[in-house]
Amino acid sequence: MSGVVDRGSLRFVFLLVAVIAADASAHCSGSGSPLVRNISDIPQSNFGRGGFAHTTIAGAVSHGMKEVEVWLQTFSPGTHTPIHRHSCEEVFVVLKGKGTLLLGSSSFKYPGTPQKFHIYANSTFSIPVNDPHQVLNADETEDLQLLVVISRPPVKVFIYEEWNMPHTAAKLKFPYYWDEECFHVKDEL
Amino acid sequence: MSGVVDRGSLRFVFLLVAVIAADASAHCSGSGSPLVRNISDIPQSNFGRGGFAHTTIAGAVSHGMKEVEVWLQTFSPGTHTPIHRHSCEEVFVVLKGKGTLLLGSSSFKYPGTPQKFHIYANSTFSIPVNDPHQVLNADETEDLQLLVVISRPPVKVFIYEEWNMPHTAAKLKFPYYWDEECFHVKDEL
Known part of the structure; x- marks a missing residue:
């Protein structure tokens, strides 16, 4: 045959x-896309990152936003973002669970020892532009769910392997996981 | 005495x-302000509008945001926003309740008969830049609660008395209620 x-x-x-x-x-x-969308119907993925779920509620690549972008992200117990920075504003609203924000400084050669903040359901925090940061679900049982708002999408992220890595050695990840499928990289990064 | x-x-x-x-x-x-804030501790007001409650979760005037701003707004049964437009992007996430979005067009001399959309808990929608719109809680018993994201804060709003009013007759309201107390108006509006 x-x-x-x-x-x-x-x-x-x-x-x-x-x-x-x-x-x-x-x-x-x-x-x-219809103008009014049920958030549960918007594609969600973990992009190969176990214990993570991302939904682009309103996106540059997905929905044509030029100035703001909104994500819904869930981290299962013990999971976290990479240590990273970006040159846009970012506001978090914690919808469920609790965790830790680690916040370094962009003022010196490398982030240094980060400040540590407790984050919890019904709390909000903003990341200063370009400051390296990491969000962790330190809980043993409960998911940490966040609504994330960024400006100037799509986001260009620089990733650090550890807090004492020089800012200049952080590695550009662009486009980010959730834009990769649709975004066609142009020359002017 | x-x-x-x-x-x-x-x-x-x-x-x-x-x-x-x-x-x-x-x-x-x-x-x-502390970096991590409990949303329930952030000042909330109705600014003299009965059945309305506004919290600036992250704001230009309140928290120094330059590119994005996030609000939490609650509308009691039967209440609504004015018919208005603004030259920034706006994303809504409906947290509780249900209601109606009326959306006019900025393409003609006046908004005309608006399109009507049903909005509901766990839905999201974005307002095209400069299109006149109005959000209403049409329910008889339940509050409508929204998370609102805007770009380029503080927002300059143009208000319409009705849908057949020419765009040029819409009245500028700036600064908006929640910024009035702190914002010092400059010459260049």
Whole structure:
């Protein structure tokens, strides 16, 4: 049977590819999105990061936002963001759970020993532009759920392996996981 | 006893004025705010609008934000925003209740008959820049609670008396209620 493909199978494959392309296009361009969206219906993924879930509630790449972007993120017990910085403003609203914010400084050659803050449900905090930071769910049982607002999307993130790494050695991750599928990188990063 | 003020009373008045000034200064400048804030501890007001409650979770005037601003707003049954437009992006996340979004167009001489959208808990929607809109709690019993994100704060709002009013006749309200106490209007509006 090898090498034999009937016309019906070909038509099925063609239709499947067309449906996937149309779906990806609607998901990426935002042109197919209704104005009012149920957040539970918006695609959610962990992007290969175990115990993590991300939803782009309103996005530059997904929904055409130019000035702000809103995410819903859930961290299971023991998980965390990388240590990272970005040149945009960021506001967090903690919806569920509790955890820790570690905040370094952009003023010196490397972030140094970070300040430590307790974060909890119904709390809010803002990250100073360019300051390296990390959000951790230090709880043993409960998820930490956050609403995240950033300016100037899509975000260009610089990632640190540890707090004593020089700012200049932090590694650019762009586009970020949730934009990778749709974003076409241009020359002017 | 009129015209007689003892030294103790004067000292009390002086201290009271100093405390009020220090408190207003901390509230307005954001310099006295802790990095992580309990949202329930942030001042909330209805600004003389019955059945309305506003909290600036992260604000330009209150917390020094330059690119984004986040509000928590609650509308009791039957209440609504004015019909208004602004030249910034705006994203809503509905936390509780249900209601109606009316959305006009900025393309013609006046907004015209608005489109009508049902909004509900766990839904999100974005307002196209400069399009006149109005959010209403059409429910008879339940509050409508929204998280609101805007770009380029503080917001300059243009208010319409009705949907057939020309865009050029909409009235500027700036600074808006929640910024009025702290914002010092400059010449260049």
